[in-house]
Amino acid sequence: MLDQLADSLVKWDIIIIGGGATGLGIAVDSATRGLKTLLVEQADFSEGTSSRSTKLVHGGVRYLRGGEIGLVRESLRERGRLLKNAANLVKPLSFVVPAYRWYERFFYGVGLVMYDFLAGKLGIEKTGHFSKEKTLNHIPNLNPDGLYGSTFYWDGQFDDARLAVAMARTAAANDATVLNYVRVNGLIKNDSDKVVGIEAEDQISGTKYEAVGKIVINATGVFTDSVRKMDDPKSANVIQPSQGIHIVLDAEFLGGDTAIMIPNTDDGRVLFAIPWYGKVLLGTTDTGNVPVELEPKPRQEEIDYLIEHAGRYLQNKPTHADIRATFAGLRPLVKPPETGAGDTSKISRSHGLFVSDSGLLTMAGGKWTTYRQMAEDAVGRAIELTGISTNQPCSTGELTLLDREDEEVEALAKKDPALLEKLDPALPWRMGDVVYAVRNEMAQTLLDVLSRRTRIMFLDETAAKKCSHPVVQLMARELGKNEAWIAEQLKILREM
Numbered sequence: 001m002l003d004q005l006a007d008s009l010v011k012w013d014i015i016i017i018g019g020g021a022t023g024l025g026i027a028v029d030s031a032t033r034g035l036k037t038l039l040v041e042q043a044d045f046s047e048g049t050s051s052r053s054t055k056l057v058h059g060g061v062r063y064l065r066g067g068e069i070g071l072v073r074e075s076l077r078e079r080g081r082l083l084k085n086a087a088n089l090v091k092p093l094s095f096v097v098p099a100y101r102w103y104e105r106f107f108y109g110v111g112l113v114m115y116d117f118l119a120g121k122l123g124i125e126k127t128g129h130f131s132k133e134k135t136l137n138h139i140p141n142l143n144p145d146g147l148y149g150s151t152f153y154w155d156g157q158f159d160d161a162r163l164a165v166a167m168a169r170t171a172a173a174n175d176a177t178v179l180n181y182v183r184v185n186g187l188i189k190n191d192s193d194k195v196v197g198i199e200a201e202d203q204i205s206g207t208k209y210e211a212v213g214k215i216v217i218n219a220t221g222v223f224t225d226s227v228r229k230m231d232d233p234k235s236a237n238v239i240q241p242s243q244g245i246h247i248v249l250d251a252e253f254l255g256g257d258t259a260i261m262i263p264n265t266d267d268g269r270v271l272f273a274i275p276w277y278g279k280v281l282l283g284t285t286d287t288g289n290v291p292v293e294l295e296p297k298p299r300q301e302e303i304d305y306l307i308e309h310a311g312r313y314l315q316n317k318p319t320h321a322d323i324r325a326t327f328a329g330l331r332p333l334v335k336p337p338e339t340g341a342g343d344t345s346k347i348s349r350s351h352g353l354f355v356s357d358s359g360l361l362t363m364a365g366g367k368w369t370t371y372r373q374m375a376e377d378a379v380g381r382a383i384e385l386t387g388i389s390t391n392q393p394c395s396t397g398e399l400t401l402l403d404r405e406d407e408e409v410e411a412l413a414k415k416d417p418a419l420l421e422k423l424d425p426a427l428p429w430r431m432g433d434v435v436y437a438v439r440n441e442m443a444q445t446l447l448d449v450l451s452r453r454t455r456i457m458f459l460d461e462t463a464a465k466k467c468s469h470p471v472v473q474l475m476a477r478e479l480g481k482n483e484a485w486i487a488e489q490l491k492i493l494r495e496m
């Protein structure tokens with residue numbers, strides 16, 4: 001793929017900056033329409049916000065409260081598609097909304113029946129009510145004091161980083177060039193001041209590249225404004241970042257396979273406790289005025305908030321000592337467009353598509369759940385703007401995404417049975433997954449494997465550090481790296 005990037009004879013139709021949900025979705029759409037597609041990501045695929053979500057493919061029950069029916073309907077349609085097109089990766093998950101006031105079952109019941117109704121034929125299973133006893137059967141650790149019962153409903157759950165890799169593979173299988181660890185440092189403009197390409201740098205070797213194409217799409221999440229400023233230093237900011245964190249606890253803090261959704265805490269936030277890979281994800285927060293960075297850190301007050309609120313709803317209350325891992329992500333929220341800022345359109349309240357005077361196209365905001373629709377909108381607009389000829393319409397609504405098969409890892413282990421050894425007894429990944437990730441999924445660093453090809457670092461930081469030595473040795477063997485590289489990788493992990 002680097003050879004393709006280096007080939008100055010290649011003229012790209014679409015060049016995408018950013019390898020999160022938005023950029024990868026655009027790459028899949030563009031490549032499957034037969035367009036010559038290049039995507040570059042400065043770090044690892046999904047290393048920005050897209051590996052740090054609540055892992056829900058959902059309509060967003062809370063948007064109903066705000067009356068955003070269009071957004072909920074669009075998200076539920078995309079949920080239905082993902083359950084079909086990425087059946088290995090997106091699974092139905094049941095939720096209870098506990099009622100501690102007599103009217104809450106009725107109140108949430110009405111909202112959730114409407115949620116079902118909006119999903120139409122793409123609904124999962126019917127919403128209903130549980131008695132107090134049945135609620136506690138599903139969530140044994142729920143606080144029983146004052147509990148009337150609950151409303152239950154269904155949504156989708158996924159592994160966000162793994163879906164991102166599946167999207168990168170699907171784009172590549174359709175002839176796209178998708179590169180991680182290639183950063184865009186500048187934009188190339190022609191004599192008419194139109195953006196025609198990118199100046200990029202391989203973050204591993206330091207090699208510099210230039211690539212030209214018919215259109216450049218900025219899909220850089222919370223970094224959107226920094227790329228817009230490469231085009232026009234005076235361009236108005238369109239992104240308002242907001243931090244959300246999760247803490248990870250052992251499974252006993254739920255005690256079952258059903259998630260809890262608290263739609264309205266005292267301060268009006270939504271709180272989820274979700275079973276994931278044998279642990280519990282608890283989140284999230286909404287903190288404004290945060291710096292834009294690739295590795296945001298949870299703040300102490302955010303952790304305290306989650307522990308305190310979990311304690312209100314759980315019988316066996318978690319303490320700070322029970323936290324196995326924490327992770328923080330930045331939502332790339334779109335500010336309302338400013339008049340006269342040179343931007344032409346805003347597609348919906350959920351995401352924004354901006355065309356700069358130079359022709360740079362920016363897709364920002366939205367949700368993981370709606371990435372496919374965002375991609376369809378972005379590529380459709382790119383075709384309109386450039387007149388690129390393609391006779392293939394968007395086909396991603398029916399496209400199956402390519403995922404890793406367990407048998408592929410088992411086939412590796414036939415030659416070397418040691419590859420069946422687990423990285424941690426309580427988690428599903430094996431040494432074979434490390435080899436597979438390096439050979440087939442472009443894993444370049446220890447953290448690519450521990451955080452995103454497997455999710456150990458997100459689930460149990462101590463377990464990740466414990467298995468880091470054999471993992472990094474195996475990666476060095478596969479990648480042909482030396483002792484200095486191993487030491488550097490371990491140092492980065494220690495400093496996380």
Ligand SMILES: Cc1cc2nc3c(=O)[nH]c(=O)nc-3n(C[C@H](O)[C@H](O)[C@H](O)COP(=O)(O)OP(=O)(O)OC[C@H]3O[C@@H](n4cnc5c(N)ncnc54)[C@H](O)[C@@H]3O)c2cc1C
Nearest residue numbers: 018020021022042048049050053054056184221244368369
């Ligand atoms: C706490 C939290 C929970 C969430 N939960 C959910 C959920 O449960 N369900 C849901 O649907 N949505 C959820 N979301 C929203 C969803 O995660 C985001 O909308 C989505 O991941 C944004 O993807 P993105 O590709 O736009 O941004 P990113 O994932 O941040 O990708 C942008 C990429 O651009 C790269 N980049 C930046 N500058 C450059 C450059 N110069 N050169 C090359 N690459 C560059 C970055 O490295 C980054 O990887 C959640 C968000 C947060 C923060």
